[in-house]
Amino acid sequence: MTGSALFILEPGSNAEQSFILGGRVGRSTPDLDDIFPGDSAMAKLMRQHDWSATPLGCPSTWPDGLTIPLRMLLTSRFEMWLGWGEDLRFFYNDAYIPTLGIKHPSMLGRPFREVWAEVYDDVADQVAKVRAGEATWNDSLMLILERSGYPEETYHSFSYSPLYGAERAVEGLLCIVTEVTRPVISDRRLSTLRQLGTALVGVTSRDEVSLAVCAVLGANRRDFPFALLFLGDGSTRQAVACSADAAHLLNGPWPDDPPANGISFALPPDVDYPAGDWPARPREALSVPIPGAAGRPAAGFLILGLNPFRQRGENVADLANLLAGQISGALANVATLATERRRADRIWTNSRDLLVTVDAAGVFQSVSPSWTRILKHPIEAVVGRSFSDFIHPDDLEPAHQALRKAMSGSYLTGLENRFQTADGEVRHISWNTAMEDGLVYGYGRDVTEEKAKAAALANAEEALRHAQKMEAVGQLTGGIAHDFNNLLTGIIGSLDLVRRRIKPDWPSDVDRFLTVATSSAERAASLTQRLLAFARRQSLDPxxxxxxxxxxxxxxxxxxxxxxxxxxxxxxxxxxxxxxxxxxxxxxxxxxxxxxxxxxxxxxxxxxxxxxxxxxxxxxxxxxxxxxxxxxxxxxxxxxxxxxxxxxxxxxxxxxxxxxxxxxxxxxxxxxxxxxxxxxxxxxxxxxxxxxxxxxxxxxxxxxxxxxxxxxxxxxxDRAEAIKHAATILIVEDEPAVRLLVTESLGALGYETLVASTGPDGLRILQSDQPIDLLLTDVGLPGLNGRQLADAARVTRPNLKVLFVTGYVHDSGLYEDGLEPGMAVVTKPFDIDKLAKRVAELIGQ
Missing domain, CATH: 3.30.565.10 (Histidine kinase-like ATPase, C-terminal domain)
Known part of the structure; x- marks a missing residue:
């Protein structure tokens, strides 16, 4: 909780001037009802008080710098007090009476140093700051107050603000305060309960319970300056001091059979008990039993030193019993875990699958007896050795990667690897893992037989599906190829008859077109032979x-x-x-x-x-x-x-x-x-x-x-034919008719062809990853001529063969730098045989 001022003074107002200057503001002498307004207990008490007997004198002479904030104080429901004068004479309202306790009403008008003599030294530096004109703020400040006849732990959030008199001199102090003792102590105790609950999660032994309890109680030494934990009874009793300075107290004597709700008792004054976070030693302690399982005696007890400054009548036993209940629950979990461990031991011994624990280095810390049954190795020959000694070499690196993943906390499911048996056999093991306390716990099932059966079935199914598909495609393609061969036989035969019957007076183009037609038919025949090969219907000579x-x-x-x-x-x-x-x-x-x-x-x-x-x-x-x-x-x-x-x-x-x-x-x-x-x-x-x-x-x-x-x-x-089929030619020609003729002719000869109609288009192809064995380019291309194209191409393809096609022997730019090795020229017009010869010569170089 925070303190704050409860009034607002408008800048330049008369009230502000009065508050700051402390002068008279043109009004008649006030009476006591004006100075101490209202019917509150403190207003009445102040009107009755003999102020003339104090250095402050008669209230009618008091400056506005005192009376204005005093009126505000008496009419406010917030805890407030103010001090005025050299020794800060004490004024307070009804809301502040509980904080004063038994000091009320005797402290009215007394100096601040006397009112709170027990804590004045704690705030003296702040009083000095206020006298210098600086406001201060404290959030949940602990103060040991003697307001009930004994020193008591209290917490307050408060501000000190200067009060100004004449000539802007600081003549007083205003304090607006909120006591937060109850929420601060409650939060501290709830925090202790939460911390203990968290610390006890996952404990697996009585020793871990002791460590968790002592870590938490050793950190809260305001409620319990010292704490002793006793678990078990008789010869098995375990005693632990939750702080080093309490170790000498373990030998007692202590009440070891407290009632269900605990019992408090006085501590002998001649023993040096740890004071914890307090300046004084505890005078009392509390013995609280730790409940056992249903129908069983207590599992132990706690001895807790009590806060010497706690509020009288406060029932600390409730907190102690809640702590004991948490400890009891943790001990019950430990007992249950021990039972489960015994059951797990039986499972470990009788399991038909592999159970192992492995450390971060891959060393087996334990293996179940099933290891010997499945992998034939004696247990003593496995524990203490790395899994690398037993795993198949091809699976070693993936296994190390899986171990690193498992050690990071990831659960492995269905991890398969191969282990070698003592007699050299290989077994497939499928693992599931979990990591705890720096060890990987593995459960491995031998899936060798299942894997072999599944693989055989999957392979058989896949082979059947593939065979059926390929058989169906083969039948289809074989039938088509057979029919095409019949057609091609008629076509090729007819073309041959036409060639034989050509008359001398026929146009010369007829023979060229017959050649193209024959070549295309022969390529089609080659294609059908490939289809027949796939369909397994070709004639073989095994x-x-x-x-x-x-x-x-x-x-x-x-x-x-x-x-x-x-x-x-x-x-x-x-x-x-x-x-x-x-x-x-x-x-x-x-x-x-x-x-x-x-x-x-x-x-x-x-x-x-x-x-x-x-x-x-x-x-x-x-x-x-x-x-x-x-x-x-x-x-x-x-x-x-x-x-x-x-x-x-x-x-x-x-x-x-x-x-x-x-x-x-x-x-x-x-x-x-x-x-x-x-x-x-x-x-x-x-x-x-x-x-x-x-x-x-x-x-x-x-x-x-x-x-x-x-x-x-x-x-x-045949080699030339193979080279043709292996070669790729890029044809760059801007004339469609020539481009079509060259492309078709070279394609008919078995070359793979790429086509471009301009120099830039050809350069883009040449700058790609496309394999190209020969560039066949016209010289007179738009945008980028053939020689420029060839030179640019050889920057990235220095061994590229180039055949220039030109209508003029001395075409522009062709011979400026001379023809480099691997370059040749063919001039228009040309016949297909001539072109084919020059292409074959270049590619065969």
Whole structure:
């Protein structure tokens, strides 16, 4: 509570002038009713008082600086007193009488120093400040007052304000006060109860109860200057002093069988009892029993020294009994916990699952007997050792991360890892954990059998769904490819007949258009062959193949296809088995996978082609989706590219599915490999981690026959064809007709093409991450000519091949700096054969 003035003086008012100046304000001599107005007890007492016998003299001579605040004091219901004169003669109102106690009414008109002699020294400095014209404020100040015939602990919130007399000199003091003794003491005691309740939460032993009680009672040494706690009885009794200065009191004697509500008793005066926060030692103490469980004797008792300045008649036993009740509840919880511990011990001993405790370093502090039954290790060989000694090496780092998480207080649920048994077997354990007192408590269930069954079922279901889907798509695409082949046979045959029957007088364009039509038909035929490969309806020539020798024979072709930014590594196993498959299809698959890896590493990386022997056990069939267990040759193509997310992997083998930009892929490469592997009796799998790379694993059945000699991959013509299919050409031409002709012609030859109609559009493509092997550009482009485009492109692509197309041999800007290596020119007009030759020459350099 706070004190405050209860009156307002308007600035410049007569009342203010009177209050400050203390002079007469043009009125007649006041009578006593004017000076001491009202019918209050103090007003009557002041009118009857002989003021002439005091230094203040007759009230009629008193200045306004005294009478005005005096009238306010007598008419206020707030506790107020004022002092006037050199020794601050004491005036007070009816509200202040309880604070004075037995000093009323004798202290009326007495000096302030005499009225409150016992606390004057505590406020003397504030009185000095008021005399200097400075107001003061105190919030809940403790004062030991002797208002009831004995020193008593009291608390007051009050302000001292100066009262001015003539010539603005401070001649008095006004105090507005509120006594807050009861709320301050009540709050302190409630705080003690709250603190003890909080401290006792979660205690697990009698020692922890003692520590909690002593911590709280040792902090409140105003209500109880000293406290002793006795728990148990007889030989098991535990005695604790709640402060070091009370330890010598433990040996008593004390009343150890107090009544239910406690008993207070006098303390011998010749013993040095701790005074706590008081200047005097306690004269009394209280013995309070700590209730036991229902129907059982007391669990102990408290000896509490009592405040020597407490108010007489105050029932401190209520507080003591509440404290004892909290202690009793905590002891009951401890007893219940002990019972639960015994029950937990039985569970620990008989549990069929793993129960363990682990410290922050991962060292087992205890393990249940079930460890020996499940993992075969004797308990004594486990306790004191780290879990690192028993866990599977691949699960070690995740296990350490999980331990750190568990030690931070997080609950782990369903954490799975693999533990090695004493006989070398691996068991899958699913853990749930909780952390307490610096230890992780773990409950582990052996889920090895359940996990194997679930994995087998999931793999079987997934394999069935995938097989059904791929079979359905295969039937559809196979049927479409078959029908298209029939159509294409008629188309290609008809075109050939037309070419054979061309007459000399026909326009020369007829042969060119026939060539374009034939080329398109042949590309369509190639597409249908890929569809048939996916549908597993292509004609294969299976034979024994030495896969490593086949890869070595393709090295030159692979290196030209992947470019200089990619490091190529070849790994193989000694005594590699022969595989049984169509070598041409295997060669095509390896090249296709290498090109895919190249596209996944636009900034370079490492491409590894690996061959090894693999024996697939029946238990592995669900994982690798092979038709039968046995011996297989595994060919893996691994890159360090951008990887694939799971949803892309799930669709990667579907025909026409591609993640490449429009015009950069047909989406048939992986589907063709899938069909080839399935038709050969093997399978193909993809494993990928985004931003880390991809591994494609091709399983081919083992052949026990000798392999035929490997012929280099396809000869020069086939190599040129492979290079064409591996090359990407950017065509920049502003003339639509020329642009269409060049694009269609190069596309018909098997090149991947990108198209732009202006120099700036072409530069944007060149500044992207798009792989480009050749820039074919017109020289006379709007905005940015062909030479400028080529020079800008070589800033970021220094090895880019460039073929300029121009209508003039000396086109503007083309030869100003000379043609650099890797640049060539073709002039208009040109035929497709000439263009194709120059393109092939540049790309083949």
């Amino acid at each position: 034979q024994p193949v030495q896969a490593h020798q086949l890869v070595v024979g393709m090295l030159d072709l692979i290196k030209k296809s992947i470019g200089e930014l990619i490091v190529l590594r070849i790994e193989t196993e000694e005594d590699l088995w022969n595989a049984r498959c169509d070598p041409n299809q295997l060669e095509s698959s390896v090249l296709n996978l290498a090109i895919n890896s190249r596209d996944a590493m636009p900034d370079g990386g490492t491409l590894t082609i690996r061959t090894e022997n693999v024996r697939v056990e029946p238990a592995d069939l669900g994982r690798v989706a092979l038709p039968a267990p046995g011996d297989y040759v595994l060919l893996q193509v691994e890159d360090t590219g951008h990887g694939m997310p799971a949803h892309v992997i799930s669709k990667a083998f579907e025909p026409f599915f591609t993640t490449k930009p429009l015009g950069k892929g047909t989406g048939l490469g992986l589907s063709m490999i899938y069909g080839f592997a399935q038709q050969s009796g093997g399978t193909v799998l993809i494993e990928s981690v985004e931003q880390q790379g991809t591994v494609v694993s091709l399983y081919i059945p083992r052949s026990r026959e000798d392999a035929r000699p490997i012929v280099p991959a396809g000869g020069d013509a």
